[in-house]
Amino acid sequence: MFEFTCQCGKVLKAAAELAGKRGKCPRCGRQFVISPPASLSAESTSHAAVSLPPAPAKLATAAFASRQHLLSQAQVVPDAMRCVQCGICTHNCPMGIDVRAHAWRGLAIQDSHCLTCSECVKRCPRGVLNFERIPLLATN
């Protein structure tokens, strides 16, 4: 028995003796030749079963680091005009910061506990919150 991954991302299992036979992905319907991951590269055609591409670990880390770098220079800034104080932001903050109270006063989140994880920014149903670059001479 070995595992391989279809192009659609579905992880499939097949008995070793089925290697070389034709198969069909139950999720996306793509047809392929069942092949164990090791022998894949040689006969990898458009219908071949494709194992998970080697995780681009370095790339992902680099992208993550650059995002972290950007976010470390940014802060969450509310637009009070759009806010209706529903509390979804505060409810979803993993650090327990009262984002809603900041939005009420129109204050940027300068709490040192803020991870800039963007949970509040993404979940706000009214687009109140935004990441903005931290000004060098912060006034609020």
Place this chain on the structure above:
Amino acid sequence: MGSQHVIVGSGIAGLAAAETIRQRQPQATISMISEERHEFYSRPGLAYLLRGDLREKQLFIRTRQDLQSLQLQRLHARVEQLDCAAHELTLTDGRRVTFDRLLLATGALAVAPSFLGGDLSGVVTLDGLDDTRRIIALAKRTKSAVVIGGGITALELVEGLTARRVQVHYFLRGQRYWSDVLDEIESDIVLSRLRHEGVKIHLNTQIDRAQGADGKLVAVETQAGARIACQMLAVAIGVRPRVDLARQAGLRVDRGVVVDPYLQTSQPDVFAAGDVAEIFDPQQGRGSLDVLWPSALAQGNIAGANMTGAGLTYRKTSALNVTQLTGLRTTIIGAVGAGKNDDLVAITRGESESWRALPSTWVLSQRDDVNRLRLMAGERTIVGAVVMGDQTWSRPLQRLIVEKVDISPVCAALMQPTDGLAALAAFYHHWSTHAQPGL
């Protein structure tokens, strides 16, 4: 001894006024009379509570410490009578309350159904937290529900009930959803997404009567004679300002309590703010209603300040609302009117009358499957916009419209259907970096 300020209503306008008064007059006595017994909560958040995105305790917007420092005397009662000359209120329980300055922030209430069977148990409207609790409890015992109405509240009910696994039948009188604000394409996007969620849309359908057994709703009958079994009928055909008290007291009342730009009613010392206030515009010679939370907040602040003698005027800006229509974030700014809405008998919650104005302008629109952008542009300015789905343009347009920015340099380019937006983007970039130093 400080002044006696009395506020009727515990919505956001009332709270904002109370906080402003407290800030300006630490010694003043502030009383708030309301029928609702809850602490202050976010009314627009009720939609998210109904859908299950939030827990109820999350809706309360003030901490115990906030409330303590506000030093508010809360009275839970209904006001029976207002005597402006004697500066006195009479409550239904017989108590009398005198005031130096009074604020009416009584809000608006959902229009009650007028068809036969509208009083059956199972027929609901959505105004406050108690209604939301009732609907959530009823939804547990409901297999199928009918929703009528053509505005934001109706859609919130449709989505909330669908999220609670109720089969929803949504009745629309015509072919379109929210037809006085959204155009045909925008309405189609909303309706097709609703269908995808499993909602049964009944176009060109009007309710004739609700049928009940033992006082409980069992079905609705349409005017075409169809019968749909249901255990809940949610009615969201608009809201009406609660003006009874003001009318009985002899204040000037039109659709709302008419106020001047200082938010003062026709009587000195009596102010009105929020959904109940109809702000008279001397230039147009008529008043207009806004049933928007941020407007109520701004008005509450101004009214509170003026009750302490500040003499501030309320300036109406281009009305803005950001709402979720079938999960699609939608920003509506300024005048975007698109026709008449037969599904509403009155203005709906979350709406401004100013949106309904159909400007004599040209329209630039762009769309793909779910994203749509519609601009209403006048000779020199953009006067309104609907941004649906992708919100990239939401904030730039908000600024261009609210600040009435002169866009005449790119007007001609905007007329080009293909690169109109690119021209506007370049203009906005230039304007925001040059006209606004420091941003």
